[in-house]
Amino acid sequence: MPETVPVSDWASVALDIQQEASEATRFTVLGAAWTRALAQHLGAAQVTLAWRRRGDLKLVAAAPLRPGQFSAARRRALLLAMDEACDQQVTLASSDADPRSEESAHIVLAQQALARRFEARGVLVVSVPLPHERNTVGALNLVWTGDAARSLAARQESLLAMLERHATTMTQSLRLARAAERPWPARMRHRLRYAPRDHRRRLMAGAGLALVATLALLTPFERHLNLDARLQGAIERQVAAPDDGSLAEVHVRPGDRVRAGAVLATLTDRELRLERDRLLSELAQHQGRVDAAMAVGDRTELSIAQSLIAQTQAQLARHETRLSEARVRAPIDGVVLDGEIWQLEGTPVTRGQALFTLAPEHAYRVVIDIDEAARSRLAAGSEGILRIQGIAAGALPFSIDRISPVAVERESAVVFEAHARLRSQHPDLRAGMRGIAQVRTEPASLLGRWTERVRQRLLLVWWRWQP
Numbered sequence: 001m002p003e004t005v006p007v008s009d010w011a012s013v014a015l016d017i018q019q020e021a022s023e024a025t026r027f028t029v030l031g032a033a034w035t036r037a038l039a040q041h042l043g044a045a046q047v048t049l050a051w052r053r054r055g056d057l058k059l060v061a062a063a064p065l066r067p068g069q070f071s072a073a074r075r076r077a078l079l080l081a082m083d084e085a086c087d088q089q090v091t092l093a094s095s096d097a098d099p100r101s102e103e104s105a106h107i108v109l110a111q112q113a114l115a116r117r118f119e120a121r122g123v124l125v126v127s128v129p130l131p132h133e134r135n136t137v138g139a140l141n142l143v144w145t146g147d148a149a150r151s152l153a154a155r156q157e158s159l160l161a162m163l164e165r166h167a168t169t170m171t172q173s174l175r176l177a178r179a180a181e182r183p184w185p186a187r188m189r190h191r192l193r194y195a196p197r198d199h200r201r202r203l204m205a206g207a208g209l210a211l212v213a214t215l216a217l218l219t220p221f222e223r224h225l226n227l228d229a230r231l232q233g234a235i236e237r238q239v240a241a242p243d244d245g246s247l248a249e250v251h252v253r254p255g256d257r258v259r260a261g262a263v264l265a266t267l268t269d270r271e272l273r274l275e276r277d278r279l280l281s282e283l284a285q286h287q288g289r290v291d292a293a294m295a296v297g298d299r300t301e302l303s304i305a306q307s308l309i310a311q312t313q314a315q316l317a318r319h320e321t322r323l324s325e326a327r328v329r330a331p332i333d334g335v336v337l338d339g340e341i342w343q344l345e346g347t348p349v350t351r352g353q354a355l356f357t358l359a360p361e362h363a364y365r366v367v368i369d370i371d372e373a374a375r376s377r378l379a380a381g382s383e384g385i386l387r388i389q390g391i392a393a394g395a396l397p398f399s400i401d402r403i404s405p406v407a408v409e410r411e412s413a414v415v416f417e418a419h420a421r422l423r424s425q426h427p428d429l430r431a432g433m434r435g436i437a438q439v440r441t442e443p444a445s446l447l448g449r450w451t452e453r454v455r456q457r458l459l460l461v462w463w464r465w466q467p
Helices: 007-021 027-042 072-088 099-103 109-116 146-153 156-180 184-193 199-218 270-296 299-325 340-344 446-450 452-465
Strands: 046-053 056-063 092-095 123-132 135-145 221-233 237-240 245-250 263-267 327-329 334-338 354-359 364-371 383-388 396-410 413-422 434-444
Touching: 007 027, 007 156, 027 046, 027 056, 027 135, 027 156, 046 072, 056 072, 056 135, 072 092, 072 109, 072 123, 072 135, 092 109, 092 156, 109 123, 109 135, 123 146, 123 156, 135 146, 135 156, 146 156, 221 334, 221 354, 221 383, 263 354, 270 299, 364 396, 364 434, 383 413
Parallel strands: none
Antiparallel strands: 046 056, 046 135, 092 123, 123 135, 221 364, 221 434, 237 354, 245 263, 263 327, 334 354, 364 413, 383 396, 383 434, 396 413
């Protein structure tokens, strides 16, 4: 606490600290706000809060550092100092700035050990237990160094009295915040533990809980299976490279809509163009030979020249066809599914190599991956809803048409593929999208769900040992 704050104003300071900390409602937030306010208003170098969990003190808040930023040695020293105060159920203080503090009637060895860890002259360590009824639910540790420690050493008694009163008030707030965050089983155990010791009342409460638990375990509930699903086109067409060559340019990406005849990619045609120019030159030469033969009336030369012209024209027509095929075109209207070859521009491709996969728009089927455990619970006709990732399409109803009897291995798991049909369409759907299929199965109780895998394993063991 700063020297400018007189003893008479400590009550108002405590009230300010409590008001700042009480703005938080959650347990951890309240603890952090309390330690931060204490450090700010009292000028402490370190304030640490610990709470008892399963019999042991655990650090929950600290200022200015967080509990996770303490070293293991400092954390242990802090917990030992607070345990020392909790075991004696009294506020302990140790100060090397005031020799009288060493004459305490209580054990302060852990406080002194913690003070030595700060390696500074003039250290005041105070550990305040947080009482509740006859027990302690936590502890508060404060450390001052330098001038602040020497100033407070002379006012140690009034400081400890103020901290004890303030800690008693804040302990109630911390307990309420902690109790509000407990799960309902813990709250129920707490109420039963501190209820009046009436055996009939406890038996009735236990019987009621047992009845509710039994009904919850045995009552059948609607059951859903969440399975991975993806959209496929009802018809998928692959577009392959028409000839050997190099990939000059890719015009589409996966997800693009294309029309029939649209250019998807272009292959390099430089050599084909050079060959076509050469054939055109030969065709002109042969035409000159025809004209010369006709001028002199040489029928033999004319026949040879005309046959060469026919041969050259056939070769030229074949090269024109190959030039037109250098532009890979879409065979149907649809959406590009695969074709990440835009990264391979300039690389060679071989004749027949698959370049793109196209699927028509608004004609999809749902493919669902079913694991081995869920295979027995589904059949043709099972219904469910599909949720697609990345679009706000909502829940799309579907029904399963067939389940493949052959398992396939996918991503280190063995699954069966189920083909389903959507009952409604959505304009944002595209083949290749993925989502979650929620399939309804027969109602089952919680007990049946939890013991299903155990029953299946026992059944397999029984089949193995059956004669």
